Amino acid sequence: MLTESFAIKALLAVVAEVGIYMLGLKHVQVLGIFICLVFLDLFTKWSAIGYQMLVNMGANPENIGGFDKYIAIPAAWGKGLISSKHMRKPFITKVLTYCLATASAWCFDYMAGNYAFAVNLVWLYLASVEFLSILENLRDGGNTTITGLLDLVQSKVDMLLKK
Known part of the structure; x- marks a missing residue:
């Protein structure tokens, strides 16, 4: 169902996004960015x-090119390793969680008279979780150079949480 009239849906989404940015609805703008992060997370998960x-089929990890794992995504779909049902449910759950957490944070900020604290905290947390997940997927997808960055980010996040 997602691919039916995909070009029209994508064009309307772009038009809607431009309209939203022109209106300056910050919460909706950030929702769009969060949705992009979730899509990127799913895509990197598929590549991993x-x-x-490819590794399980006997390919040498050193011989797998950066583009090979992306070409292997349709084959993984065909083998049933990637299921639309399993990927769609987490996407919807993440977006609904984002909306609920943002709405709750906005209510908190409104009640407290501080219009940036809780919402920014929620946005920072949710974006950080997606960012870490993307880095982990890249690492699991054979990108060894990302391991150092992942370790650095995780240590910084741990240090911030321990304060």
Whole structure:
């Protein structure tokens, strides 16, 4: 169903996004960015699954090119390693969680008379979780150079949480 009239849906989404940015609805703008992060997280997860499929089929990890794991995504779909049902449910859950957490934070900020604290905290947390997930997926997809960055980000996040 997602791919039916995809070009029209994508064009309307772009038009809607431009309209939203022109109106300056910050919460909706950030929701759009968060949705992009979730899509990127799913895509990197698919590439990691494609990479693992290639390794399981006997490919040498050193010989797998950066583009090979992305080409392997349709084959992983065909083998049932990637299921639309399993990927759609987390996407909807993440977006609904974002909306609920942002709405709750906005209510808190409104009641407290501080219009930036809780909402920014929620946005920072949710974006950080997505960012870490993307880095982990890249690492799991055979990108060894990302391991150092992932370790650095995780240590900084841990340090901030311990304060």
